[in-house]
Amino acid sequence: MGTSLERGIQGFIEQVDRPTASFFESCVRCGMCAHACLFYTETGDPKYTPIYKLEPLRRVWEREYTLFGRIKKWLGLSKPVTEAELKEWEPLVYDSCTLCGRCSLMCPVGNDIVYMVRRAREGMVAAGVAPDGLKQAATRAVKIGSPMGVQLPALKTQIAKAEKETGLAIPFDKEGAEYLMVLSSAEIIEFSEIIPAAARIFHAAGVSWTFSSDAFEATNSGIQIGSSDIATELVSRIVRAAERLKVKYVISPECGHAYTALRWEGPNLIGRPYPFKVIHIVELLDELRAAGRLKTEGMEDEKLTFHDPCQLVRRGGVVEPPRNVLKMVASNFVEMEDPGTLNWCCGGGGGVSSNERADELRLKVFSRKKTQLDQLGVRTLVTACSNCRDMLEDGLEHHRMDIKVVGLTEMVAEHLKQ
């Protein structure tokens, strides 16, 4: 049936709930959210003020759900949202918002602005107004199985390589395993070191785990483009596989939005609680550490810092585990300015890095991360999100900075006690 403006407006109407209404009611247009958003701080352009990105949704809410808005609509004093306006807002909703949620921390009246951006995207995508890059990624994810077009044979090749490298057997489709491991496509293609790293760590710690041939892709383009329908389809694959294999846990890999999709949105998308738990790999590492099952030797002595992935800390609540784990293997770990829940986004989250149109902008606003890194003068940057890692590498290269980006799991694996 295709997309249409009408479908988009209906999408907005479906999305308005009490929190959304209270946020719109409370906004005093103080503009503080601008100062929390790197797209404003790094460009100085007021149109990037987070709350402004929600104008179409706000207008639909006002016209459809408030008495005064309905009276204004009835008297012809307010205009309906047009397709042209949605197109005008498309770059604001998709290109200049990484769903990082920093604005939600700043707002004095307590508006969770990113909660609304996520909802606004539902209407935008239903109206067909979304970046081509994201549409294509979503299409590939649904039709091929991965937004980057990675298929099972590719994973099997990487697994075989890892088995050879580590000399360990990597379990596949093993029913009754405790943990189901899923990956982001970037981890299959670019950052495949994670596979042998995980294998070594889990072997050493005696973790019972498996991959599934039905569900190995953790990323969720549906969440990024803002379509619950597509997101449900993608998350259901993992849920079905986990239920079939009867695992107790699904391990969310080093990927920020995959964690949000799997851990926080998934049960609501399928409309019921999971019969298993979702745990981020860094959380698992920290649990193993606390249980004394993770033993390391040697330390990275070089000064290094940790980049907090937004979806992991601010929107996910995983703040301490990466630090606990990192301190096991790094003697000179320093915090960036504004660490933890206050972190600044790399600039590539929320689908921005899948959207070619936003390339220039995301590299421009990387200046925030550059400033933070310049203050520290580190040579190594650790993170726990392959999307961040991708973006960080792009940004560092663009700004000609000589800093190496490392995945946390990988670093831990290198220091595993033999």
Added chain:
Amino acid sequence: MSLRDIAVRVEASPASRIGGIRPILHEIRTLLAALIDTGRGGSIDLRSLPLSPADFEALDAALGEGEVRATIRALGETRVTETAIHGVWRVTHCNDGGEAVADLIEVCDAPEILKTHAADARVGLAKLRTRLEPG
């Protein structure tokens, strides 16, 4: 009988002190200095100031009682007293019920009201002439 004859007296409670007399004393000082320098003093209308009974008592205590005390009987009593500060007079006009209707501080050699007016003197002269006429 007037209100003053009633034995009940309103006592000025210390709690009703407003504390506005210092500025008045400063103004009196200025006026007295002017009287010495220029021969012209001045008056202060106490009723135009918001003073509580306690303030009036405090003011009287601060100025003290001096050498002159005069009573004028014209349309009720008027009490004229020099305070312990020479040249500073209290003039209190009362109606014939004995109630104060105007309360002034005059800084001068002698308050105007004590002096005999030429018109009244002429009336007096006429009276005296009548009395000296043989009859």
Added chain:
Amino acid sequence: MHEPETLGDVLAKRGVSRRGFLKYCATLASLMALPPSVAAQMADKLTRATRQSVIYLSFQECTGCLESLSRTHSPTLEGLLFDLISLDYQETLLAAAGHAAEEARANAMRANSGKFVLMVDGAIPLKDGGVYSTIAGRTNIEILKEAVPHAAAVIAVGTCSSFGGLPHANPNPTGAVSVGTLMEKGLIERKPLINVSGCPPIPVVISGVVAHFLTLGTLPELDGYGRPKVFFGDTIHDRCYRRPFYDQGKFAKTFDDEGARNGWCLYELGCKGPTTYNACATAKWNGGVSFPIESGHGCLGCSEPDFWDAGSFYAPLPAPRAPLSAAAGAAIAVGVAAGAAVGLAGLYKRKKAQQAHTKLTVDDLETEKKP
């Protein structure tokens, strides 16, 4: 008809010495907030002036104003008002009655046409042709229409003639209005008008206005309500000896508490001093003995328009004039009902949108064709 007598002559005949008159002028100066030094000049001018002819008309009133003016026994300071003026007609005080009294008024008006001051006491009813107050079969408005054109100036004595007062109070059954309103409506000729409001007005304010007229030959400067500024320039609150307690936040909470005994501010007990312009706090009453606040009762605001309709005398100034609970209760009911209606309509709308929702698939997502 008599030769114009100077005020000095009248005083001398009554055995009032210059000292006495000086004293009177000192009292007036004090009341009019003039510097004490002008008393002597005033005394000089007044002794040479002739007495002012006054015609005094009483309409819808209680005679309280006249009581106030004539309260004290002559010869007293206040009584000197009657020496300043030649009261050529005042129904209540007049020895004559009936036709003789009416004739006296006509004579006085003829004799002093264009020169007399017309004092009006009481409001004038207009409803039903003004039948609610008549004298000798003539309505107040008729009498006033006849008298005003011959007057040099009109003094509205008391709140009723100044602002309508008690007769004008809600629901105003007689359609009572003030002299000023009649002039504004063009029902009587416009003449210089001075409102000496108060229920009753302070007598010396009247003598002050007359003395001003006689010494300076002009009417005093008036405020926005046509009241002489010298007496109505400040609020009771501004000149109140209890004002410092207001500033310190010391208030009597009941009429017999510690605060009341200590003479603290009566604001919380309903004193209308802050919005009432009058000279009570300085001129005082009963020959300067006291005024309401000094006697422990708040100001009623009697010299202000609509004072009778301004809510309870004992409700503090900031309190609403009427209880709000009924209106608030109704508003809550209406608000909740309307809010629920809009809210449920919103829920229905969202449900309909959700029901009409068709699953979005990637096939729906057309990417733009690059040229």
Added chain:
Amino acid sequence: MTGVELLNWARGPGLQIALVVFIVGVAIRFIEMWLLGKSPDFAEARGSAAAGGWRTLFTRSLPMPGALKRAPLVFLGGYVFHIGFFITFLFYAPHILFLRAVTGFSWPALPAYLIDVIGLVSIAALVAVLVHRLTDPVRRFLSRTGDYVAWAATFLPLLTGYFAYHRLVTDYTTMLALHVLSFELLLVLIPLTKLMHTFTFAVSRWYNGAIAGRKGVKV
């Protein structure tokens, strides 16, 4: 209309009308928002939503670290006028008498001279906030007519109150009437403008904290 007539109207019918519009308007806006509800969250909670909600309800009064430096005027101006407005509104003796007459509750007042100073400081803060709104790119970009209306509705009671207290501009009675009327204008405009945040801020802060609290994030 004279000052006293205006005051009598303001203290009588004016107040009734303003109060009715205020209550009806606030009830409608609050209930229409409330009834929209929130769907249940099936994701396993890591922390307590309620604890997070309550926490954020209060802690959000403090600026996010670093925010003071980025937008000092918005924060300081905002603090000063909010606190100043509520102190003058709640702790000036005549206001307490009004509130006592309306609600039946009363509490001790602050000295008038202190209220005077606080009022003046609040007026200055509001002026600064307006100037900032007119000159700062972000604030100017976001502002709509309603923002200026709401500003004026907040400013006028403070200004007329200050004028009345100091007997400025016109006679006290008229200024007092204007003060009461400006307060009534404020009451009427609360449900018609963003001033509604007076009530809804608690809901939005609560949800912000609850959404995060459920995930074990302190915001």
